[in-house]
Amino acid sequence: MAAAADSSGDGGTSSGEKTIVLVSSDNSARFEVREAAALLSQTVRRMIDEAGADASGDGITLPDVDAKTLAKVLEYCNKHAPASSSSSAAEAAPPAEGEEDLERFDREFVRVDMGTLYSLVTAASYLKIEGLLNLTCQTIADMIKGKTPEQIRKTLGITSEFTPEEEDEVRRENAWAF
Amino acid sequence: MSHDSGSSAGAGVESLSLDLLAHALAGVRDPRDRKSCRLASRAFARAEAASRRAARVLRREALPRALRAFPALSSLDLSACAGLDDASLAAALPVPGSSAEPPGLLLPVRRVLLARASGVGWRGLEALVAACPRLEAVDLSHCVAAGDREMAALAAAGLRELVMDKCLGVTDVGLAKVAVGCPGLQRLSVKWCREISDIGVKLLAKKCPELRSVDISYLKVTNESLRSLSTLEKLEDIAMVSCLFIDDDGLQMLSMCNSLQSIDVSRCHHVSSLGLASLIDGQRFLRKINAAHSLHEIETCVLSKLSTIGETLTVLRLDGLEIFASNLQAIGSTCKNLVEIGLSKCNGVTDDGIVSLVAHCCDLRTIDVTCCHLLTNDALAAIAENCRKIECLRLESCPFISEKGLEPIATLCSHLKEIDLTDCRINDAALQHLASCSELLILKLGLCSSISDEGLVYISSNCGKLVELDLYRCSAITDDGLAAVASGCKKIRMLNLCYCTQITDAGLKHVSALEELTNLELRCLVRITGIGITSIAIGCTSLIELDLKRCYSVDDAGLWALSRYSQNLRQLTISYCQVTGLGLGHLLGSLRCLQDVKMVHLSWVSIEGFEMALRASCGRLKKLKLLGGLRSVLSTELLQMLQACGCRVRWVDKPLVYKG
Numbered sequence: 001m002a003a004a005a006d007s008s009g010d011g012g013t014s015s016g017e018k019t020i021v022l023v024s025s026d027n028s029a030r031f032e033v034r035e036a037a038a039l040l041s042q043t044v045r046r047m048i049d050e051a052g053a054d055a056s057g058d059g060i061t062l063p064d065v066d067a068k069t070l071a072k073v074l075e076y077c078n079k080h081a082p083a084s085s086s087s088s089a090a091e092a093a094p095p096a097e098g099e100e101d102l103e104r105f106d107r108e109f110v111r112v113d114m115g116t117l118y119s120l121v122t123a124a125s126y127l128k129i130e131g132l133l134n135l136t137c138q139t140i141a142d143m144i145k146g147k148t149p150e151q152i153r154k155t156l157g158i159t160s161e162f163t164p165e166e167e168d169e170v171r172r173e174n175a176w177a178f
Numbered sequence: 179m180s181h182d183s184g185s186s187a188g189a190g191v192e193s194l195s196l197d198l199l200a201h202a203l204a205g206v207r208d209p210r211d212r213k214s215c216r217l218a219s220r221a222f223a224r225a226e227a228a229s230r231r232a233a234r235v236l237r238r239e240a241l242p243r244a245l246r247a248f249p250a251l252s253s254l255d256l257s258a259c260a261g262l263d264d265a266s267l268a269a270a271l272p273v274p275g276s277s278a279e280p281p282g283l284l285l286p287v288r289r290v291l292l293a294r295a296s297g298v299g300w301r302g303l304e305a306l307v308a309a310c311p312r313l314e315a316v317d318l319s320h321c322v323a324a325g326d327r328e329m330a331a332l333a334a335a336g337l338r339e340l341v342m343d344k345c346l347g348v349t350d351v352g353l354a355k356v357a358v359g360c361p362g363l364q365r366l367s368v369k370w371c372r373e374i375s376d377i378g379v380k381l382l383a384k385k386c387p388e389l390r391s392v393d394i395s396y397l398k399v400t401n402e403s404l405r406s407l408s409t410l411e412k413l414e415d416i417a418m419v420s421c422l423f424i425d426d427d428g429l430q431m432l433s434m435c436n437s438l439q440s441i442d443v444s445r446c447h448h449v450s451s452l453g454l455a456s457l458i459d460g461q462r463f464l465r466k467i468n469a470a471h472s473l474h475e476i477e478t479c480v481l482s483k484l485s486t487i488g489e490t491l492t493v494l495r496l497d498g499l500e501i502f503a504s505n506l507q508a509i510g511s512t513c514k515n516l517v518e519i520g521l522s523k524c525n526g527v528t529d530d531g532i533v534s535l536v537a538h539c540c541d542l543r544t545i546d547v548t549c550c551h552l553l554t555n556d557a558l559a560a561i562a563e564n565c566r567k568i569e570c571l572r573l574e575s576c577p578f579i580s581e582k583g584l585e586p587i588a589t590l591c592s593h594l595k596e597i598d599l600t601d602c603r604i605n606d607a608a609l610q611h612l613a614s615c616s617e618l619l620i621l622k623l624g625l626c627s628s629i630s631d632e633g634l635v636y637i638s639s640n641c642g643k644l645v646e647l648d649l650y651r652c653s654a655i656t657d658d659g660l661a662a663v664a665s666g667c668k669k670i671r672m673l674n675l676c677y678c679t680q681i682t683d684a685g686l687k688h689v690s691a692l693e694e695l696t697n698l699e700l701r702c703l704v705r706i707t708g709i710g711i712t713s714i715a716i717g718c719t720s721l722i723e724l725d726l727k728r729c730y731s732v733d734d735a736g737l738w739a740l741s742r743y744s745q746n747l748r749q750l751t752i753s754y755c756q757v758t759g760l761g762l763g764h765l766l767g768s769l770r771c772l773q774d775v776k777m778v779h780l781s782w783v784s785i786e787g788f789e790m791a792l793r794a795s796c797g798r799l800k801k802l803k804l805l806g807g808l809r810s811v812l813s814t815e816l817l818q819m820l821q822a823c824g825c826r827v828r829w830v831d832k833p834l835v836y837k838g
Contacts, residue, residue, distance in 0.1 A: 114190075114191070115190070118190065118191060118193050118194055119193070121194060121198055121202065122193060122194065122195075122198065125198055125201075133201070136202075137198075137201050137202040137204075137205055138205045140202040140205070141202055141203065141204075141205030141206045142205070144203075144206050144211055144214070144215060145206070145208065145211055146208075146211065147211070147214060148214055149214045149215075149217035149218045152214055152215065152218045152222075153218050153219065156191050156218075157190055157191055158191050158218055158219045158221075158222065159219065160217075160218060160219045160220075161219060161220050162217075162219070162220060166220075167217065170216050170217055170223060171217065173216075173240060173243070174213045174216060174217070175236075175745065175746070176235075176236050176237040176239070176240045
């Protein structure tokens with residue numbers, strides 16, 4: 001898992017690239033990642049811009065992302081980060097891996113339990129990582145395809161608070177309004 | 179993908195904000211899935227409403243709520259909204275400028291479809307334009323009463339797209355209002371608006387320089403209109419089907435436009451090869467040419483010009499022309515990128531011609547050789563060999579095509595989606611071959627009397643995606659064949675079983691399992707009774723169109739079931755059925771979406787029965803077909819009421835003859 005990033009030692013990766021330290025909400029875990037990977041998050045990018053040069057020492061604390069989710073998010077970022085580390089080119093440069101490889105990674109990446117998936121959606125939204133947000137949202141959408149309401153509830157872990165009258169009304173509307 | 183239900187110690191779906199949930203649901207496209215989402219939970223219903231982009235409202239009572247519930251609505255389809263009129267439309271829309279409604283609550287709708295919404299006039303349109311400041315596209319086709327006043331209402335919207343086909347009341351005055359009010363107009367279709375003349379088109383071309391797509395089909399305009407349109411620098415797409423006053427000189431003038439991508443001169447009887455050649459000359463982007471039923475025969479001048487656009491041309495329709503093998507050879511060798519070729523009813527098309535055509539055009543996806551009587555299985559072999567991407571094959575009335583010819587097609591062309599074998603001499607072996615085309619969506623076997631249940635068993639074993647099945651007059655089909663179809667082809671939406679007289683109520687019980695069925699034609703099925711119709715009504719909840727003409731044994735009981743269960747039914751034919759006035763009244767009174775009814779020769783219905791039943795339909799009916807004799811006996815009051823509600827009545831004088 002992303003714990004490997006922890007043990008890579010101080011002072012950057014072996015290629016001498018700049019790294020950034022990200023800290024989870026409960027302060028329980030610190031992750032050192034390549035700058036190019038961290039900058040996939042627009043939120044992190046903004047935090048770095050605002051904090052200036054001081055932040056890089058203590059690490060950037062992300063108050064809304066817990067350790068487990070942060071680890072998973074960084075797994076995604078590391079894989080999808082562009083090859084070059086220059087921050088201005090980070091958006092334009094293609095990822096280091098091939099496209100098929102990435103697709104396979106994405107498919108495996110979202111094979112998680114629903115709780116983790118929901119946390120990822122929230123984290124991706126907070127961190128403003130467009131690729132991850134689209135991936136997780138599309139995964140949820142795909143899980144809904146072809147299912148009855150009861151099946152949707154079961155798969156996504158929802159309880160229906162509909163009263164029978166409310167449910168009837170929705171059914172009526174479904175018949176008349178679409 | 180296996181996912182645990184939310185029992186782990188992670189977040190629940192409640193942790194997602196409404197926005198995030200809406201973002202996730204935006205990826206759910208299928209309308210049925212979206213309906214299921216709405217029923218999953220309150221949060222889901224809210225998120226679904228927040229992310230919904232397109233809505234199709236079927237009942238006018240649901241309109242006010244629908245417009246308020248969907249803040250992201252971009253496309254609004256009201257063409258099937260039963261009974262929609264100015265009053266109900268205006269009442270449902272927010273009113274700008276009123277103290278209760280800040281401008282922010284106006285609708286974000288960009289596109290409104292009002293095809294055949296004959297109850298909507300200029301008052302409703304004015305309210306619509308005022309409530310939708312971002313309105314860009316309106317479809318008002320087949321609102322035959324729409325005229326210049328309606329155009330004036332729409333002109334205020336600054337539209338980009340306007341379709342007003344068959345708005346018979348529109349004249350040059352109305353068109354001028356639109357032209358002046360919508361200078362950014364990009365797409366305009368005025369098919370059948372025969373009051374429009376060259377004057378209107380001239381002003382249009384002058385005021386709307388952004389026009390990209392224009393359809394002037396069936397108008398009485400002359401070459402002068404083409405002269406006007408040729409000044410449009412961005413014109414890409416022009417259609418002038420059956421413009422009988424246009425000839426070669428007009429096409430010559432139009433050739434000034436060199437950005438054309440698609441031209442349709444079909445049924446223009448005064449257009450010849452010379453005119454078409456001069457139009458093609460100098461074009462660099464031409465992708466589609468439709469010259470069906472126009473030029474008498476295709477001459478070398480056109481064929482040589484085709485070579486200049488050979489790279490870009492993808493669609494070529496030459497239906498109804500005299501075409502010889504040498505012509506097809508020439509076309510094939512110059513237009514190698516053809517994707518669609520139309521040769522229906524072309525005299526002279528032989529196997530040699532097809533062979534030389536497909537030898538060059540390997541990308542062909544659609545081939546239409548309807549009524550090319552000379553073709554044999556050799557042509558099919560050549561198509562199968564060369565055109566592996568073929569998706570649509572129209573082979574109606576090719577008597578020498580047999581099951582042998584379909585074998586290579588089925589083996590080599592796995593992408594086949596649509597095949598029309600109406601009136602071909604094929605038997606069940608053909609269906610055995612076609613069964614391997616698992617992508618098949620449309621299968622037409624009308625008049626193939628050698629097709630039996632065995633063939634249907636083959637098809638149902640593998641063609642699970644089938645959406646349309648036409649078995650018109652396949653008299654050997656019985657209930658067992660329907661059992662196979664119902665179990666293997668669950669996605670069928672359109673089914674034609676007319677004159678398959680062996681079918682009984684048991685067969686209809688199988689058909690009732692097809693939940694997605696929308697159109698069902700059962701003409702002259704003399705053995706079916708109300709029992710069969712009841713099972714259809716209960717099982718096929720999506721039914722929109724039903725044809726029961728000459729089902730002599732269907733009585734009130736069957737129609738009672740339709741009244742109760744088939745609430746989406748819009749079109750119904752019950753001519754010659756055993757219905758009484760009571761059953762008819764019940765039917766017309768209960769089905770709130772019913773708009774089109776054909777009821778000729780209902781011998782068991784009295785005049786009072788007709789009177790009461792038609793009054794019960796309360797202005798919902800738009801089209802009615804009745805026996806001519808009734809015209810003089812129905813009350814004037816009733817006939818006036820029907821007319822006032824926008825209902826068009828067709829009176830037919832057919833003798834009472836029993837068939838089957």
